[in-house]
Structure formats: C-alpha cells, structure tokens
Amino acid sequence: MANLKTQGLKPGLLRQLGFFSATALVISNMVGTGIFATTGFMAGDLGSATMILACWGAGALFAFAGALSYSELGINFPSSGGEYVYLTHAFGPEWGFMTGWVSFFAGFSAPIAAAALAFSDYLGYFFPSLKQANATLVIGSGAFSLRLGGGQLAACGLIAAFTILNCFGVGRTAKVQNVLTSTKLIVIVGFVLLGFAAGSGSWSHFSEHAVRTSTVSLPAQFIVSLLWVMFGYSGWNAATYVAEEVRRPERTLPAALAAGTAIVAALYLGLNMIFIYATPLESMKGVIAIGSLSASNLFGAKVAGAFSALMALSIVSTVNAMVTIGPRVYYAMAKNKAFFRAAASVDARWHTPVNAILSQGLCAMFMTLTPFPQLVSYIGFSLTLFTALSVASLFVFRRGRPGWQRLRALEFAWPLIPASYILVGMCMMVYGVIWQPAASLTALATVGAGALVYHFGVRARRV
DSSP, rough: OOHHHHHOOOOOOOBOOHHHHHHHHHHHHHHSSSHHSSHHHHHHHHHHHHHHHHHHHHHHHHHHHHHHHHHHHHHHEEEEOTHHHHHHHHOOOOHHHHHHHHHHIIIIHHHHHHHHHHHHHHHHTGGGSSSGGSSSSESSSSOOEEEEEHHHHHHHHHHHHHHHHHOOOOOHHHHHHHHHHHHHHHHHHHHHHHHHHHEEEOOOGGGGGGOOOOOOHHHHHHHHHHHHHHHTTTTTTTHHGGHHHOOOOHHHHHHHHHHHHHHHHHHHHHHHHHHHHHHHHHTTTTTTTTHHHHHHHHHOOOHHHHHHHHHHHHHHHHHHHHHHHHHHHHHHHHHHTOOOGGGGGTTTTOOSHHHHHHHHHHHHHHHTTOOOOOOOHHHHHHHHHHHHHHHHHHHHHHOOTOOOOOOHHHHHHTTHHHHHHHHHHHHHHHEEEEEEHHHHHHHHHHHHHHHHHHIIIIIIHHH
C-alpha cells in the first residue's frame, strides 16, 4: 500500500467476493423492505389473498427473467456499474449517465431510506414514537408531504452507521453482510415454519376478502401492484454492481444472480402465506410492520416482541447491502468522467470509493423525510424503466457486438425471456403513470433532470 505513490499507481478495487458473498449480497439486497412492509398495502388494493399471492408469483417470474438476462450482460461486462455500463455501450453515454443519475436517487438512496424507515416501524413495536405515523412534524399533505420524528431520526442513524462501516473496506463489510444474511434467512425460515406448526392462525383467511381501498379496476390494480412487488424483488441484479470485485465473474455472476433470485422467490411465497394465515386481510390493510402484526396474532405479544426485533435485524442487512452496492455505480461513472470527479477517488488503504459512499448516505438520510408509499412507487417505476432498457440492450449486443458470449439459458425460445420482461415492464410503467401519477411523474422528472444535467454539464466536461 505504501508503495502506490512511488510506483505511480492509483489504488483500485480488488476481486475479493466469491459465490457465497455475491449470493448473500443479492439475497440481502432483495429481502427487506418490500416483503416486510408492502403486503398490508396490497391487501387494501387487491382485497384477495389469491390476487396477492398471484402478484408475488408473477413478480418472481419477472425478476428471474431479468436475472437471466443480466447474467449474459454480466459475463460480457465484468466491471462495476451495472446498468450504467450496459446502457453506455448499447445506446451511448447520455443513457448511461441517466441510469446512473437515477440509480443515485431511486436505485439506492430511496430504497435505503425506505428500508431504514421500515426498520424504525418494526422498532416501533417497542418504542411507539419511532413509528412513521407518529411523526411530530408534518409539512404538507398526502403525496407531497415531509415527515420528521423519532422514526426518521432512527432511520438516519442506521444509514449513517453503515455508511461509515462501508468506508473501511469491502472485505470487512462482506463479513458483516454474510452474518446478517445468515441471520435473516434463519429468522424468515424459522418464522414461517413455526408459524404454520405452532401459530394460532387460520386457513380460512385465504378464502376471506377485504373491502378494497382502491377505486381502480382489479386487473389494472394488479399491474400497478406489480410496481410494489418489483420494489420487493429489486436487488436481483445486485451482484452486477460489484462485478469488478467478484472472483471469476464469468461463473460467479450468473450463479449468484440465479441462486439468489430463486431463494428469495421461495422465501417471499412462504412469508406471504404466513402473513395471510396469521391475519385476516381486512385487519392487515395499510399496515407497514406486517411481520410484527402477524407474529402477535400467531404467538402472542411476548413472542411477537422477539420476532419484531429479529425482523428489524433482518432489514438491517438490506440497508448494508444497498449502501455497499450503490457507490460502485457512481465510481464507475466518475471514472468515465460522467459523475462528480471525487466519486472516482478510491481510498489508498481501504480500497473503497469513500466520497461516493458518503454522498449516497447523505441523500438517503434526506429521503427518509418522504412518505413511505410514495417512496415505494417512485422506486418501482424508476427501476423498472432502466432494467427494461438494460434487458433491451441484449438485442443490440447480440446483433452487433463481435465475440459476444451467449448464455445458454437464454437460448431457450429466444427471445421469449427478455421480450417478456420488456413487455411486462412497459405495461407496469404505463399503468403506473395513469394510476400513480405523483410518484411516476416524479420518477420521469428525475430522468429528465438527468438528461439536462448531462446536456449542459457532463457532456461539455467530457469533450
């Protein structure tokens, strides 16, 4: 390390992550806020257990199609950055910049904020002042409100802690992440198995309906609810963002993406079934900490407290995973002169992009002031837009890039898998604009702002 300056070399990222760590990153990045905090809202929107389970099942197929498509992209571009790398090569630097710009806000900062807020709501089982509903200061109303209270402060504290941890090396962070992920899996599997074996639930809940709170037709609401589900599944592409730090990426990336997505799909099915088994749909409408409510109904207040604490701990691993992944996108952009120059700086001792990590942490803490439902819709719309564009880039690369390596799994009925992902994604976005205009148009405004920043700022600097 001490000889870097004398040798004239710049510190860079190291390939330290194996299959287990990459898969753990995918699982931790996926399992968190979405599954622990959105089923209560879907109960009111859809009003049927069958529709809720079908929506999560459709989301699993959608995510797996995306994971397979990204696997082919990852083995051909084994460098950090994910969508930024793919769209830059496929459609030009402006599109690459815009996906990185949106990733900073909607891809990572907003999901980190949402996960930290869900963490606070689970702690609210013990300290009611930490629940978002009990915010002491509310400015505005509805979708255009800002909230500040104990929950937001606790969320900011969690984000700050992991932001600092991530500055001190990906190897150390990966060890913490592996422990947190293992804990998360044990908690989820234990909760599901114990709930069905010894909990006070009822199978009759699966045939009961709730009075719908949504005025949108059920088929249209199903598609809109997929935006919530895709927020829950977001993270299936996590390993591609740290590709430059993965050992043997040509083998590790596809395996980690496929294994992580399959494991999470099974966990989500089990969790949604136990939520419904524990709680009538009418009673779970609008509840964020659905795990705490289900645990209380299954085991009583004393045992529910233990599960609430464990579920809060499970969400902690999601925060850490996203804090780790996001800065690698900004690092890749900055290296290509498409982001703030300081984001390309790598600490000589810890080999981490410290400036990128800190800027993301500050943005995420600010976003904790935003209402939770609006954050989720904003994230789901934004991520679907750019993952669909990235999957579409496969058609560009397969047709015109010499030496392109084709993934055998995608050869089956080509182009059925990527085309299905793109088609479903487009439907979700159209219905999102119609029925969730505030969040969807804010997402589009973020994209537009990125285009302006590139046109008037970044492009001139790159010339």
